[in-house]
Amino acid sequence: MSRADELVAWYRAHRRDLPWRRDPRPWPVWVSEIMLQQTRVESVLPYFARFLERFPTPAALAAAPIDDVLAAWAGLGYYRRARHLHQAAQQVVERHGGEVPDDPAAFAALAGVGRYTCGAVQSIAFGHRLPVLDGNVERVLCRLHRVEEDPRAPAPRRRLWDAASALADHAHPGEVNQALMELGATVCTPRSPRCLLCPLQAGCAARAAGVAEALPRKAKRKARPTITVVAGLARDADDAIWVARRPDDGLLAGLWELPGVEAPDAGVRHLAAVGLVGGGDATLVEHGFTHRIWAVHVYRARGTPTTAHHTAVRAVPEHALPTLALTGPALKALRACGVALPHRRGAGRKPLS
DNA sequence: AAAACGGGGAT
DNA sequence: ATCCCAGTTTT
Incomplete structure (x- = not known):
């Protein structure tokens, strides 16, 4: 043989x-x-x-x-x-x-x-x-x-x-x-x-x-930089949560997340870049990618987010969040802030109609 | 040739 | 923490 x-x-x-x-x-x-x-x-x-x-x-x-x-x-x-x-x-x-x-x-x-x-x-x-x-x-x-x-x-x-x-x-x-x-x-x-x-x-x-x-002998990968991200958890008059759609190119293209920006440091003032006003202490959520690490500082916020850094924004009731293509960091942030969501990779996730 | 691009499980 | 995984595309 x-x-x-x-x-x-x-x-x-x-x-x-x-x-x-x-x-x-x-x-x-x-x-x-x-x-x-x-x-x-x-x-x-x-x-x-x-x-x-x-x-x-x-x-x-x-x-x-x-x-x-x-x-x-x-x-x-x-x-x-x-x-x-x-x-x-x-x-x-x-x-x-x-x-x-x-x-x-x-x-x-x-x-x-x-x-x-x-x-x-x-x-x-x-x-x-x-x-x-x-x-x-x-x-x-x-x-x-x-x-x-x-x-x-x-x-x-x-x-x-x-x-x-x-x-x-x-x-x-x-x-x-x-x-x-x-x-x-x-x-x-x-x-x-x-x-x-x-x-x-x-x-x-x-x-x-x-x-x-x-074997095999592979070269080591380079260390990943840590990037600070500032995001806001804001609700509209009906208590729906504001989410924003990422650009169609690049990391997590087209997925939905809490409105936010990459920033030089943690600070509520950076929320202004997405049209929000925040206060209080941030909840820190870390998320590792292949080539970088995000340190996401999530602030409680007010206002209506702009689309300056996103392709769209919308307010979504908590029960409807699983129908969206949410990013991993967004899921972690929502859970860390006490929003109930299905635990990993939404096994009953229904299609967006 | 190197970098970008996710997430999770094993060690 | 680090490595690795039924890789492809762009720069």
């Missing part, structure tokens, strides 16, 4: 029962692959079925307002993925009559589809012999071939794609690819790999050299 055969045999015996594997049609596979970018399986599970129920076809997604799409994505992160998928669905309607193209070049031309996603969807849904290289596969192959350089550098990168290509050149490329990812997720883990359970242990160069745990 070839290595790829061994992988497929292992995969068929040990694969997890995941929703997108029960329904390997192109659209669900595509949605799952986008959601799974930089995102763990456990985080995707609550979103996947709900998203497909609401947007069962590319045409259904293409016809939806972007705010509905963002509301369905709220809490998953990397919101540009949702915008690209929305745009790609419209491209599929325009260019391919609403059918996901069974054609790697046509598929790769769609918004948000890079080499990984193209290989994954086209191999799993259509059987094209294309490789995938994600964080899991990268780790498996770095160990299998004992790649000691930083795998993100160009030369090792090419070699890893070539190694993945050789494996995917198989009668069942979709299963080979999923086997590599499954192996990385469940056996060839970053720390404490379970080599005794691995179908590739006999041919693994890193294991032979005793360095499996040390």
Whole structure:
């Protein structure tokens, strides 16, 4: 048996029962692959079925307002993925009559589809012999071939794609690819790999050299700066809470939050930038992103916020807050100020009508 | 080549 | 605290 055969045999015996594997049609596979970018399986599970129920076809997604799409994505992160998928669905309607193209070049031309996603969807849904290289596969192959350089550098990168290509050149490329990812997720883990359970242990160069745990060697990330943000918790005459929609570009694009601004320091005076007047002590909420940390100082405030730093503002009754695509920091701020909300990622969140 | 882009779980 | 994850796009 070839290595790829061994992988497929292992995969068929040990694969997890995941929703997108029960329904390997192109659209669900595509949605799952986008959601799974930089995102763990456990985080995707609550979103996947709900998203497909609401947007069962590319045409259904293409016809939806972007705010509905963002509301369905709220809490998953990397919101540009949702915008690209929305745009790609419209491209599929325009260019391919609403059918996901069974054609790697046509598929790769769609918004948000890079080499990984193209290989994954086209191999799993259509059987094209294309490789995938994600964080899991990268780790498996770095160990299998004992790649000691930083795998993100160009030369090792090419070699890893070539190694993945050789494996995917198989009668069942979709299963080979999923086997590599499954192996990385469940056996060839970053720390404490379970080599005794691995179908590739006999041919693994890193294991032979005793360095499996040390690979891959990646450069450290830079420290994140902390940014001060000042926000106001204000209510209108009906006790509804004022929220503001972020710009359509950049961080948390198009999501709703408490009206506020980035400021050089904490201070109620900064609320004037969004048309509010505040008082009292601030409630401090911290939120870490990949590349920065927000220290949000939330003040009780009065007035009607302006749109100087936002695309829209509206006052929303507390019970209706979960229908909006709220930012993580906004959810934390509201809870810290005593506003009752569903706890993490709103599992009964209803669509915005 | 580097930076931007979320959030959560594991260690 | 740090690392990492079924990555892609923009600068």
